[in-house]
Amino acid sequence: MREGPDIARIASLVGDPARANMLTALMGGTALTASELALEAGVSLPTASSHLSKLMEGGLLTVASQGRHRYYGLAGPQVAGMIEAITGVAAAVGPQRVRPGPRDAAMRVARVCYDHLAGEQAVAMLDRLVARQVLIRDDKEIRLGPSAVSHFAAIGIDVESKARRPVCRACLDWSVRRSHLAGTLGAAILDKILLEKWARREKDSRAVVFSPLGKQAFERVFLA
Amino acid sequence: MREGPDIARIASLVGDPARANMLTALMGGTALTASELALEAGVSLPTASSHLSKLMEGGLLTVASQGRHRYYGLAGPQVAGMIEAITGVAAAVGPQRVRPGPRDAAMRVARVCYDHLAGEQAVAMLDRLVARQVLIRDDKEIRLGPSAVSHFAAIGIDVESKARRPVCRACLDWSVRRSHLAGTLGAAILDKILLEKWARREKDSRAVVFSPLGKQAFERVFLA
DNA sequence: AGGATGCTTCGATGATGGACGAACTATGCG
């Protein structure tokens, strides 16, 4: 018999299909209402509500009440990382992945991971930023290089961090198996991409699709 | 409704207390027999056997038959990483962590993670190896530096890789939140440490305790 | 105020799956 962190409790929370669907939906990064999550999970509203309170109690979710809406979101990057890790194992282990399918292809290229960009594009971007020494990775820690502030300011991104959350963080990409940029900077870059309409989010999916011109712009700015 | 990698299936496998205990026990890295795992999980042999076959079917475990013994082990580093990620969330979320306790302190300093060393010591070691350019980390990928082969040969470690498994891999440390060295090299270093008796494994725990002289030797070789 | 919408709580139902004892198979030992 052993004890310690109650891993079974956390895992069993993710272990229910309805809850797993909800968490996966929240990996998109946008907070969702109880009704939306019920739809997403394919259960009735009361059932969803019950699941949500369990996830809350387990500390996996945060909620923000706005009027009569309650927006549920993942409790933090650590939770998002856990979901990615589980997804990675499930994808590796599952023999059910017969045809990759177009949606999956798009997902591999670029997708939203919690609040930042993931996929091949994101991995390439981090590689390039490190190669140009805009960012410096020491260990797994990623730091800002000397030129970072001016570099990002020129693009219109403010890298000053007020939040307690780190500016840069490495996040393992389950499709490419290498890391991409997370943290407030990662989130700001994704904001920028969507704001400039270089890419749009695929409906009901985490996939992010670049327009031809948007792709050029993105590559000019981040992969040059 | 969504589909994709069946994350609920995997998570629910980990979500049962008995199975979670088994998996946690296997994080020690040594393969265990069904009876040992039954004891570890606190269930009867038939029950354990049933759990083990489920874990096998889920692809989380591998088994090696030797005579009338069947040694069960984690299916791979990816699975070990997932368990670490879940453990991290459980530790962060669990309010039950009242007193850190001596065992936990020892765990933070040095512990076994699947088949390599984790904890503060392990993180410090990787930092130092990278700083000395024995190892080079590009992205999350860690490569051997030019001097690596001779450097490790001098200590008596052969870095040639025959296995399909990578020689170097970064593994996120849930206590320190930075990565340490995994892969065949990480495993070889742990072997070396235990073989030279610089440290011993705490009974019934993943903690690794260095002797005073062993600590000196380890620091001379890896942190110089 | 009154009505509509979003969400939660309650209560009853049903199914999944975890538990163990007993019987069965397989390997090793003398």
Add this chain to the structure above:
DNA sequence: CGCATAGTTCGTCCATCATCGAAGCATCCT
């Protein structure tokens, strides 16, 4: 060959928990 040990399979019992309809709060709109 027979006995002991390691492990699996089978059958049954039992508890947990997911599910939904109906009713109860809370908030917004007019």
